[in-house]
Amino acid sequence: MQKKVVILDLYRNSRYRISKDTCGGYGTENDFGHGFIAKSLGFVAKFSLFWPPLAALNLLSEFKNNNLFSSIYSQDINDIDNSIDYVFISTSIVCANYELKETQQLVKKFPKIRFFAFGSFLNIFASRYREIGVATITGEPEFLFQSYTIDHKNLNLFHINGNVDVIKKDPNNLSLPLWVNDKNTATKNFLFGYRNGYLPIIATRGCPYSCYEYCVYPLQQGRKINAVTPEKLIKDLNYLHNNVGSKNFVFRDPVFSINRKYTNELLSEIEKNNHKNFSFTVETHLNNIDDDLARLFKSAGVDWVKFGIESAVDDVKNNVNRYSLKNDEQIDTVAICSKNNLKTVAMYILCQPEDNYETHKLTMDYSRKLGTNLAQFSLFTPYPGTPYYEKNKHMINCDNFELFNQYNLVFKHKIFNSISARKELGKAYSNYYLNKALKFGNK
Ligand code: SF4
Structure with missing residues (x-):
């Protein structure tokens, strides 16, 4: 007789969207901070966006x-x-x-x-x-x-x-995504306008970048790239589509396109097989994008590209080993995305250890200048298990792990406290989205 198994995925009550799939499986809660704009965005996220881990x-x-x-x-x-x-x-x-x-x-x-x-x-x-x-x-x-x-x-x-x-990990030997046939695994993303589901899929696990200092993806998947073959990925995409009809997929790779040769092969295969007009969201590093890749993204069906900017100030990023392009180069790369009709989401981290009101202002000004379609701001969070946390344990002033959600200040910052940090977060959202609304109104 078959043994019965339940994969139990519990969520506490929250006014905000909780995702356990983001942030390397640690999860986030979209409580975007003080102010009308931040609260409204939190409300939209709660009712329009979900997929299980x-x-x-x-x-x-x-x-x-x-x-x-x-x-x-x-x-x-x-x-x-x-x-x-x-x-x-x-x-x-x-x-x-x-x-x-x-x-x-x-x-x-x-x-x-x-x-x-x-x-x-x-x-x-x-x-x-x-x-x-x-x-x-x-x-x-x-x-x-x-x-x-x-x-x-x-x-x-x-x-x-x-x-x-778990000792062996070959993604090519994983089963087809049979999960999609389970009635409880329904997903949603009305935020990006997808009405018939938005399915997670992964091509490459692992991330070798230096920002593992504070990032949890390498804790989940390691620092070595572990890629599935293009053939296996296409088989999985077709299986998902044939069983629930969805054409919209989000790549959950920590850094999509980390290996250029592999990415070219993968996207070319997707383009060849994409008779059904699938659309994709990817998260990547701006360092990887140039005109050729942006064109290939578009022709393979990529619509949305997300990337971390973190801060506009070099000292702030250097302090936590964040590798980035120069600010001007990032502006050029976002322009390449726009030219190729790719929609962009930039992610910023406020209240990093070297941040102050002036660096925040520079980052907020830069977020408006960069020209992305959307922006997401969060607070620096020293996650247990990361090298940064181990070195700075004495600075942690929050003993409730559930508040490590990227939107609460959980460590003793030399400038900000928990209230001023959340005000800065709300200010960043207001600045960015009011500016966007004004530009839209002036068109
Ligand atoms: S590039 Fe992104 S996923 Fe990789 S370590 Fe840095 S923050 Fe984490």
Whole structure:
């Protein structure tokens, strides 16, 4: 008889959108700061944008691909009952306390179920899960099936052991994205105008850039690039489209186009196979974009390009090992994107350790000058597990991990406090979007 598996992905109540897929699986909560514009954008994000964490979806696909199990994805604790054999908890920083508390209650209520937890933030919370009788998965969970024979006998052994390490990771041997057939995995992105879903997909895992100092993607996926072949990616895209009809995809690669040769091959293959007019959103580094690549992006169906700018001030970026193009070069590269009809989203980080009111003003002025379609501002967050956090633990003045959501100041800053930081955030959104509205009104 098939064993029953639930991939449980719990979200605490929030007035804001919570995503566990962003920020390297640590997750974010879109509470954009003080002020009417920031609050309105937060409201729009909450009601228009959602997809489950890709790691949870991929793990579900692996279970669905194995006829020893029947499996579902759920965000509802009421889906757990005594008929279930295994529950896999999707963990994050942004719901860390809630996930742990709810899991603790489930473990007490259903002593026969074997619980496992996974997620990149779990490195920090692993002992707390083990203490309550939950086994932990170290590494990207979808590769569990490549690392071991997964049957109920081995799962039971792993549970007794308390931890299982994912050791092999070949993305080409992953199952088709069978998760898309699960009724609970619906996604939405009305913000970008996509009415029939917006599906996450990944081509390259890992990021070797120097900003791993403060970034959590390398914690989730490592610093070495791990790429899927173009053939496998196209097979997955077609499977997703054929099963739910969606044509809109968001690449969840930390830095899409990090390897130029691979990216050229991938985009050329997508272009050749893209008879159905798929559209893509990618996140990349401006350093990788030139006229040729921008043209290839467009011809392959890329519509939106997101990238980190972080700050307009070199000293601010250098302090946290951020590598960027020069400000003028970034303006030229955004112009190349516009010329090729690519829409752009720039991401900025305020309240970095070397920031002050003057550097913030320079960054806000620059955000208007850069000419992107959208801008996103967040606050510098020293994430547990990163080198920056380890070196600056003594500066952390917040003991609630759920507030490490990129929109609260969680460390002692030499200029800003928690209130002034959120005012600066609101100011950045107002400056940028009011300026855009004025320009639009003057057309
Ligand atoms: S480029 Fe830097 S910020 Fe972006 S994913 Fe890589 S390490 Fe993280």
